[in-house]
Amino acid sequence: MINPRVFVSRKIFPEALELLSQVAEVDVWPDELPPNPQELGNKIANADGLLTTIMDRIDASILDRAPRLKVISQLAVGLDNVDVEEASRRGILVGFTPGILSKATADVGFALLLSAARRIGESERWVRAGGWEMSFHPMYWLGAEVNGATLGIVGLGQIGLEMAKRGLGFDMRVIYHSRTRKPELEEKYGLEYVPPQELLSESDFVSLHIPLTPETRHFISEPELRMMKPTAILINLARGPVVDPKALYTALSEKWIQAAALDVTDPEPIPPDDPLLTLDNLVITPHIGSASVSTRREMCMVAARNLAAGIRGEKMEHCANPEIYPSKGL
């Protein structure tokens, strides 16, 4: 019998590859840059399983190249790069890694919030450029107070809730808007549900935690930025296209809002000559929300276990399309 084959589209933790090698022949993409669609198609032509990251676009055209594919395992919680419906139509299971990364991602969210509020990146650049000439000045480098301010969470999923908890630790008032209202969380944590307009106009910090879908593309654009306070700070560590980058540039340069902090951009990576990078009131990190050693290791392990389960014909730990289990006798 031929061994199952899996293609892993990026180098991952060796222990995760070791786990996969117990169920299949493993082919790992060796380069730092991801395979292009043509290369990916070649690699999965005979594959039974595929481990993907958010940089691999998995749509009908790529799936046409992979007639044997039974399982896709995404090394992320976000699935906007994977056409899950198309995979389901073809009877392909899709795994993902929810939950595991919520705390690490919210840590970066709060680091961005603090950094933008207290102008950490901007003042650090000033020190390195030789600008620090006197020890202290009562009027230098004034920033926004975080303690006691209002934090508006857009999308109260697992990461949004972790962000809210961090805000509560700083004695913030936490308001939220989410597709579904969560009365039990409101009661447990003292969160207030508000309509989107109220969230935008009342928050000192607006933090985005919504998935990217056709409906949420440019969720924050000119009208929303104009609704925010001139002292407000926007934080995005969801997906870049949730914010309209041109509108954000105008809002930051014309000071409709105070500052923004982004861990995700549109496009991603952001080109070095993007006008946003000229702004001092922007804090930016390169999509590092989940990048703590233990979280990334655990994400790799879960992705490997999801893939191995799919190859073995078993249920996964985290499946994005469990509705197709019955068609597979599971």
Ligand code: DGY
């Ligand atoms: C996710 O999981 O969706 C992140 O963006 C990548 O860690």
